[in-house]
Amino acid sequence: MTTIVSASSSQSLAAALARERDATLASVAYDRFPDGELFVSLEGESADLEGERVVVVAATASSDAHVELLCLQDAAREAGASEVVTVVPYMGYGRQDRAFEPGQPISARAVARSISTGADAVFVVTPHEETVCTFFDPTATPVDAASVLADPLPTDLEEPVFLSPDSGAIELAETVRDAYGRGETDYFEKTRRSGTEVEISPSDVDVANRDVVVVDDIIATGGTMSEAVAVLGDRGVGRVFVTCVHPLLVRNAYTRLSNAGVEAVYGTDTLERPASAVSVAPVVADELESAGYLD
Template identity: 60%
Template sequence: MIVPGSSSQLLAAALADGTGRPLATATYDRFPDGERLAAVPDFDGGEATVVATTDSDEAWVELLQLQDAVREAGAGRVTTVIPYMGYARQDESFLDGQPVSARAVARAVSTGTDRVVLVNPHEPTVADFYDVPVETVDAASVLADPLGGDLTDPLFLAPDEGAIGIAETVRDAYGRGGTDHFEKRRDRETGEIEVSPSDASVAGRDVVVVDDIVATGSTMSESVDVLVEREAGRVVAACVHPMLAENAVTKLRAAGVDRIVGTDTIERGCSVVSVAPVLAETLDAAGALPEER
């Protein structure tokens, strides 16, 4: 049984189609005092797969409730798929007295599941915080398909050298093009930060700026400004997790982005491709789950 969180209904439905598993009709209510109540119907069978992106604090609470609800409904084994793991950027305490928030939420989730599947967590090391087996899925390759085959001498750019792998993954899936990453340099006289591709020329080339997540769009829009100044062709913003908070879309379009391509790990208007096929392969290949605790 596939059980969707309220923010992952389209992905859960696609995953149910891809795996041949039934889709539960969960309900999501709220009491007058603001407390949430997520519930699932009783179902036959001992296994449940909860699919719930955690793009808000409310989504975390809902996930914990769904995990508990499927146990109450009769599930002996639970897999939790977290398409987008919020708090993954808080993988360490920045100041004395501050929490390791990723660890706190991971431990909470671990109490109600037998296995966790994460999609491109911002910091891969957060997988170590869970107290149950964790599988990490790289879904970046699905971003290649909606780009279309008509890109001119494409260049796939990562936001920094550490993220070059995701640009290479999308380039390899696309089948042609170069890769590069942005570098930040501080002007010694003015103190201003200059953002630019490290090596590759962009003039006349279609450029795909690739990242795992676009949150506020500020960093990516600064990068796009440089590409436009250097007379790049079309500029496409591609990301696995299209958070796109506040006015991120406006920032990107104003900077010169031709279009934004994202997956359905966070369901937005630009979620034009699904990670369901990659997740289906992972779930089907996992084999038997541990026995009920």
């Protein structure tokens, strides 16, 4: 028997995952102690998980969310779970996968090691770099969820072009194009001038009077993405849509993208945001089932 345990930040995805395979969704209480420390508790029948497999679903978009995940893993063990499988829809600190300057930590490794202590297996949805999966012990399984981004797109795209902001994300654009069923792919050349300054060079693809879907794994502030969209506007583009697996969308990201000419922003429920137009639950369920962790 498999029970799904959700972090407070991933309730929608956990519920969708439970529905996908008719699994039990645990009752969890989330609270804080007077000093601000987090408190989680499995309630009612969920407090007795003796001999059961537990799948903990927890995006770690903040330090609090990371601590909550660790507590949920421990709560599952304390309740008697025989196996704890952790699904990380969005991995915070995952982009610092190397020490960029002397004296810096490899933050992704530090986070992965802590999660590994409470898990028998870990699945990470569309990590920024798949190498971060090797930081887990045992090595985590990456789950490619980009294909679901085709689902919310309009069916009447005019000669669509699927663009990634840089060459490193071209496979994401190709995956979405293939799932959509037609279109061309290309990417922008991106040159980082400093920690805050990025220069976007237009690609050679002809976008005049064509609809464009810009695809990326994560959109944070929307700065780089809005610059890319502005370049398209200068070239007579048709409609512009933005899709991403992880719609972090902090600060004034929505405003930036709208002002740049984006018609709509579509993301998944790895992070629960207004732009979360499609769920990754089906692909996560398939991966878990293939690995023998979900019936």
